Amino acid sequence: MSPKTEQARLSAWPLCLFFRPRFLCTGLMTRSDLVEELAARFAQLTHRDAEYAVKTILDAMSDALVRGHRIEIRGFGSFSVNRRPPRIGRNPRSGESVQIPEKRVPHFKPGKALREAVDAKTAELDAKEAKGRKA
Template sequence: MTRSDLVNLLAARFGQLTHRDAEFAVKTMLDTMTEALGRGHRIEIRGFGSFAVNRRPPRMGRNPRSGEPVVIPEKLVPHFKPGKALREAVDRTAAASTPTPASASGEKA
């Protein structure tokens, strides 16, 4: 699902929202989350998951073209950890849509 798919889905599901309002809501939410992570805060959405910032320490790498060592600086990267409800929902949905080995080969059980 893309950002525009999400905007279209929200506008369709909630008739009182115009497409422009749905787009503004999605943009505001994502911008607010980005700013919070940028300040080092943790975001937790119950039943969905949590976002945090992980630190990748500086390390020595290698230039693949020349082979010479290169210092790779420290990085702060966003990390998402899905919540239990999300993991279970994805597992149920995937299990329901995945054919069983017997039905995949065309055999009858």
């Protein structure tokens, strides 16, 4: 993003908060933003119900990953656990070698539909930005 575009986005940020959800302005969606979006889309859900639904889904996903299972959501992506083998690192302060133990870390691989949607939207935004620079 160009510095000019970034400056315009930041200057519009306070006004943006009054007219649309915060994550649309900042580009960051937090757990509470997800709860608010869910409650707004489904009027029959109270804020507390939406919060409980998000917590339940995230807890179930976390538990599955802790047990070593793979989670696949068609059109969105898959979550799995990757193994990082043990290795020898270096302490940046002293320069001495340090043994780093094996780790298991969560990994997300986006699905085809999500990758294509993100790519299309990015291309659209880049085209708008290029058009704005020409004018």
